[in-house]
Every structure is written in C-alpha cells, then in structure tokens.
Amino acid sequence: MTHDPIAGPYSPLLPSRRALMAAGGAAALGALTAGQGQAQPAAPTKARWRRWNVASPQGQKALASYAKAVKIMLALPPEDPNNWYNHALTHTVDCPHGNWWFVVWHRGYVGYFEQVVRKISGDNDFAFPYWDWTASPQVPAQMFQGVLNPNDAAYIQSLDAFNKAFGPVLETFWAGLTGAQTQQLLIRGLRFPADLLFDIGPKGGPMFFAPPNARGSTQQNPGFDGVTSRAVSPWMLDNALSPRDFIGFASPKSQFHSSITGFGVMEGQPHNKVHNCVGGIWTDAKGNTTYGDGLMQSNLSPVDPLFFLHHANIDRIWDLWTRKQQGYGYPTLPDDNKSYLNPRGDLGQWRAEPFLFFHDVNGQLVTGDKALAGAYETIGTFDYDYQPGSGENVVPPTGTTKLKAGKPAPATKYAAKLKTPGAASLAAGDVAVPAAVLAAAAKPGGTSLLATITIDLPPFEHANDLAVVVNTPEGEAVGLDSPGFVTTLSMFGRHLVTRPVSFTVPLSPPLAAVAKAKGLSAAAPPSGLSIRLVRLGSKPLLSAAAAPHAHHADAGATTAVPQVLDIVVHAQ
Structure with missing residues (x-):
C-alpha cells in the first residue's frame, strides 16, 4: 500500500472545532430564512432496524442471512422478479451517477432490496451491514466466502449463458413498459433489449464479468491501491462532508437523472474509486494503471454482493451529513427557490424526478408518490439507523446553538x-x-x-x-x-x-x-x-x-x- 504523506485527521467544517470549543460548544452563526433548502425532520430516537458495521458481531450475523437470501435468489428462475440478476438489471437501466439524484436514487434502490432480503432470508431483523472502508480499507474477509463472492459456482458462468437466460426476460420486460418508462430508457439510448445486451456485452462494455474474473479484489490481495486508500482516508471523508449545501455534498444539478453533470467529493472520490478498485482497476505507486476485470467497475455492479455493503456506507455518509446540517441548522435539501422562470424551484424539481423502475418486496412496480425522488429524501418508512462509524466527528455536540439570522455564508x-x-x-x-x-x-x-x-x-x-x-x-x-x-x-x-x-x-x-x-x-x-x-x-x-x-x-x-x-x- 502506498504511503499517504498527509497525516492526521482533518476537518474543514466551518466553524472549526477549535472555534466551537472556544465558544463553549456554541457556534455564533446566522439562520435559515425562507427560500433556503429545507431541513429534514430529526431522525427518530430508535429505528426499527439498525445497519451495523460489517465487522461487528451483529454485522456478521446479518451477513449469514444475506448469504442465505443470495443463494435462494440465484436459484430462482430468470423470469422471477426476485431473481438475483433481475435486481441488478434495475441498476443497469436506471441508476443515476454524476448528478444530484445519485444519493436519493440509491437510497430507494438499496432500501427496497433490503426488504426483499429480509423476506427471503426469513430474518425479520435483517438490515444491510455497512462496509466502513475508512476504518477498514480492504474487502471484508467474509465477502470471499460462498455466494458472497461473485466468483462462486452459483453465479452465471459465461456471457452466452447470461444472454440465453435473460434475453427472453428482457423481451417480456420491454413489452410491458409504460410510455414514461420507455421515454426514460430512450434517454439512456436503450431502444429495445438488443441495445441493452449490446451494452452489457464485450463490444458495448463490458459490464458482465464471468467467474473467475467477477471481482478484481482477491482474498490474497483484499486491500486498495494508493489512490483508493487516499480516497477513503479520514481527511477525504471530512472534506466530502464539509459542504454546507446539498448540491455541494451530493453532486451538481442536472435536468434528469440519467445525465452526467459532475461529481462532488463524496461521489467522485470514495464512491467511484472503491467501485473501480474492487472492480479490477489498480494504480501502482508510480502511476501505472492495470485495467483488470470485475463487476464492481460496471453498471452491473450489484451482481457483486459487495455493492450493497458499499452503498450502505454511502447512505450512512449522507445520513451523517444530514445530521451535521441539522445540528448547525443548515439546509439539508436543495434550495426552495421558486421564481417566475423556475416555478418549481430546485427543491420542487429534485423532488418531482420520476424513479420508474423500483419494485417493492412483493415484486410489484412502485407507483404513485413512491415513484418520485422526494419519497426518499429521508430514511422514512425504511425505518433504519446506523451504528456509529467513521465521520461522526463532523456532527456537532448536542446543544450546539443553531442559526439565528441569515443563511450560511456562501463559499x-x-x-x-x-x-x-x-x-x-x-x-x-x-x-x-x-x-x-x-x-x-x-x-x-x-x-x-x-x-x-x-x-x-x-x-x-x-x-x-x-x-x-x-x-x-x-x-x-x-x-x-x-x-x-x-x-x-x-x-x-x-x-x-x-x-x-x-x-x-x-x-x-x-x-x-x-x-x-x-x-x-x-x-x-x-x-x-x-x-x-x-x-x-x-x-x-x-x-x-x-x-x-x-x-x-x-x-x-x-x-x-x-x-x-x-x-x-x-x-x-
């Protein structure tokens, strides 16, 4: 592992921790006014489910239930909505990256799938454990065991076999699309199933990586390269949590969730680099990059069970940022800045973005208000919280004075x-x-x-x-x-x-x-x-x-x- 010359914790929050301590824990700050992003309601004191660190005893117990469900879902017929690959394909056709819907779409996607695993495993207490790669920058050892490793024999063993199994499934899927779903797929350049299979295959992607090349990380080399170690470091995490506005934290605005506009620190650094490194892209200390194989580097990344532990941690970081914002009285959502030219404002546009491919625990298409981004701006009915992990230092102490006048000073x-x-x-x-x-x-x-x-x-x-x-x-x-x-x-x-x-x-x-x-x-x-x-x-x-x-x-x-x-x- 490459040595990082930047040593020690680093927190760029304003006011600084020194200033807070000097003020007796109270920040002399100004206040939210109308027209600023709305603050989310405080999280419940006790959620029904807890997402534990995967290294904890409770996290290890959750992995056993997870493995049980994965094994069952891999064995389901391809046409079953709970087949393992069908869940991954939802991500392939609809996932947003590089824009301000990145965090909220993935919260809904992981939240519904968590309910599926809970039901199929029979473990009513199941919640996804999270992989705190800042505290433990290597793939957890248990993720190389059995079906938690995508190189296991239970997975589809070739692209030809995948195409044969899911070509007919995709034909049926396309035949049942609504007009709105069709339009969203067209934005992504997907006119019919052959387009998607082309993108997944070697000429268009590849996205599909068959065993023994389904994951780049190995049991013998589970750690990160130097650039990824840097991307998950405590100082990078502190910087990812430092913005005091939603767009600064969550990646820039775009007109629709299938477009790429840009990457904030959190998405562009730990998110992207962990995906790529585990997916086989490795940069040595001299800057030479080896481009290997692995599902995690592609939009079929949810085929690797590690995906959901990674994204549970991304969601935990969003929750951390939200609690930090609430502690200081800062906005937690996009600005409610309605105007003549923008009658919905940023907040209205963000909330109204349609997410049309989620399925509930019973395999039914999610409709109505739950098919809009605003349904997932809070953890809400998913009703989980997190065991504390890396980054908690940014959340102000209880009792910190909130804003009194004005809005947070712009950068x-x-x-x-x-x-x-x-x-x-x-x-x-x-x-x-x-x-x-x-x-x-x-x-x-x-x-x-x-x-x-x-x-x-x-x-x-x-x-x-x-x-x-x-x-x-x-x-x-x-x-x-x-x-x-x-x-x-x-x-x-x-x-x-x-x-x-x-x-x-x-x-x-x-x-x-x-x-x-x-x-x-x-x-x-x-x-x-x-x-x-x-x-x-x-x-x-x-x-x-x-x-x-x-x-x-x-x-x-x-x-x-x-x-x-x-x-x-x-x-x-």
Whole structure:
C-alpha cells in the first residue's frame, strides 16, 4: 500500500472545532430564512432496524442471512422478479451517477432490496451491514466466502449463458413498459433489449464479468491501491462532508437523472474509486494503471454482493451529513427557490424526478408518490439507523446553538487564470488566493479549499485518470507520494458523456503537505496557488485512440483529448 504523506485527521467544517470549543460548544452563526433548502425532520430516537458495521458481531450475523437470501435468489428462475440478476438489471437501466439524484436514487434502490432480503432470508431483523472502508480499507474477509463472492459456482458462468437466460426476460420486460418508462430508457439510448445486451456485452462494455474474473479484489490481495486508500482516508471523508449545501455534498444539478453533470467529493472520490478498485482497476505507486476485470467497475455492479455493503456506507455518509446540517441548522435539501422562470424551484424539481423502475418486496412496480425522488429524501418508512462509524466527528455536540439570522455564508470563490500547460500537463492555472486564506488552509481544522475542475471529455473518456497537483513545478515528476498530489479524477461505469463534466477535489490537505515539505510559497505563482492536471509520473498525455483499456475507452473512436474549461477554488 502506498504511503499517504498527509497525516492526521482533518476537518474543514466551518466553524472549526477549535472555534466551537472556544465558544463553549456554541457556534455564533446566522439562520435559515425562507427560500433556503429545507431541513429534514430529526431522525427518530430508535429505528426499527439498525445497519451495523460489517465487522461487528451483529454485522456478521446479518451477513449469514444475506448469504442465505443470495443463494435462494440465484436459484430462482430468470423470469422471477426476485431473481438475483433481475435486481441488478434495475441498476443497469436506471441508476443515476454524476448528478444530484445519485444519493436519493440509491437510497430507494438499496432500501427496497433490503426488504426483499429480509423476506427471503426469513430474518425479520435483517438490515444491510455497512462496509466502513475508512476504518477498514480492504474487502471484508467474509465477502470471499460462498455466494458472497461473485466468483462462486452459483453465479452465471459465461456471457452466452447470461444472454440465453435473460434475453427472453428482457423481451417480456420491454413489452410491458409504460410510455414514461420507455421515454426514460430512450434517454439512456436503450431502444429495445438488443441495445441493452449490446451494452452489457464485450463490444458495448463490458459490464458482465464471468467467474473467475467477477471481482478484481482477491482474498490474497483484499486491500486498495494508493489512490483508493487516499480516497477513503479520514481527511477525504471530512472534506466530502464539509459542504454546507446539498448540491455541494451530493453532486451538481442536472435536468434528469440519467445525465452526467459532475461529481462532488463524496461521489467522485470514495464512491467511484472503491467501485473501480474492487472492480479490477489498480494504480501502482508510480502511476501505472492495470485495467483488470470485475463487476464492481460496471453498471452491473450489484451482481457483486459487495455493492450493497458499499452503498450502505454511502447512505450512512449522507445520513451523517444530514445530521451535521441539522445540528448547525443548515439546509439539508436543495434550495426552495421558486421564481417566475423556475416555478418549481430546485427543491420542487429534485423532488418531482420520476424513479420508474423500483419494485417493492412483493415484486410489484412502485407507483404513485413512491415513484418520485422526494419519497426518499429521508430514511422514512425504511425505518433504519446506523451504528456509529467513521465521520461522526463532523456532527456537532448536542446543544450546539443553531442559526439565528441569515443563511450560511456562501463559499468565497476564486477563478483560475488558465495558462498554456507544459508538455506533461493537460492544463494549468494560477489562482489568486489571499495569503491569509492559503495560510489558514494549510493548517489542520482551518479553511477548507475545494477546487471544481470542469472538463470537456471525449464521449467515452473513462480511462487514463488525470491527476490533480497543487503548487508543483512543471518539470517535477508526480507520484502518489508527491507532497502536491491531490488525487485522480475517476469516472464510474460506462456512460456516454455529451457535455462538460465537473470534478470537485479538496486542496487543503495537499497544500499543507507542500507547506510542510517545501514552505508555503514553494513552486507557487505570485498569487500563491497553482493547479495542474497531469498524468502520474509525468507520462505523456494519451489520446483516446491510444487508450489502453477496452473496458472503458473506445480505441480509435475519436482522437480528441480532454479539454479543461474552468477551474474554480472555493474557500469556506
């Protein structure tokens, strides 16, 4: 495992923990006013079900019930709605990534499937255990046992066998689609079953990985590569939890849930990178990436039972963020900002987005209000809570004074001045940030600096992750141990990209590492902050035609390379 030079816990929340302690635990803050995102009601003191850490005795007990249900569902006929692969296909045809419906859609998807497992296993106390990869950055050992491992003999053993079993099922499914469902599938380029099977197969994807290549992680090597270890680290989690508005936390707005707009820290870093690493995409300490096989890298990722433990933790992080927001009196949902030009406002649009492919515990299509995003803005009738885990430090102590006047102060924004990059860089920009802000950002618990980088990507640019570096000279080779290395920008799954995509990444901890190694102003422009996008190890930039991984890029489809359009730094 690659050493991470950024040591120690880091929390970018404002006010800082030091400020809270100095104020006796009470934050001197202003208040929510009309027109701001609404706060969710407080969670019940005791939920009917608890999602336990998978490492706990209760989590281990839940795994036994989970394995029982998986075994039964794998043996069900393909046409049975509770067949294991049918549940995964719901994700394949409808999952949102890279937009503000990511967290809410997956809450509904995992919540309904949890009820199915509870019923089929016969364990009325079952709830998904969560995999706290910040505390335990390796695949839990039990997930390599029996049917909890997608390489088990109970799984479909070839793509041909999958097509033979589910081709007729998909024909029946398509024949029964409503007009609204058909329109949603058309947005994703799915006209009829052959389109979906093409996307799943080797020429369109692949999404399907047969044993013994159904998971990239192995019992002999269950840990993460360096970039993924960094993505799940405590400081990255703190930064993912730092935004004080819903869109900042949950990924940017889009017009519909099947489009990709961008990735917030939480989705773009721990979510995407855990998926890809477990799915066989591995970057060594020198920046060389091996593109292996594994279901978790694809939109058929729920075929791997590990998917639901991963997403239980993602939902736990959303719950953590919500409780943090409630503790300070900050908004927990998109802004209720109705206007003449936007009569529904952000909140109304977000709540009204139709989710038309969920099935309930009885295999019946979910309809009515439950087929709208707003049904899952709270845990609601799923009625679970979480055993405390990593990140609880961001939730303010009970009794912290809530907002009294005004809204949370918006982040201060600094736009980069893009400049001609050197031969080893895709883009470079200098950002005029006041010296006092930079000094505060280089201190643990100080100002949080987040950079939002907007890139115009080729249609299927999923390979050759770009690395973000801060205050590092053009001629200096960049590796995972470099003080100025921030992270890499990673897509997840296979999506047609038709518009610029943004990635938000944290700068404060790497800036602190540079300050410690070289001094605060080393290698920086007069403005104090320089940001570059590079290939790790200063390797030459590759065009899509030279991309090495057929799973994620179309060799020869285009000679275009990514173009950076904008870099904006947010200080909060």
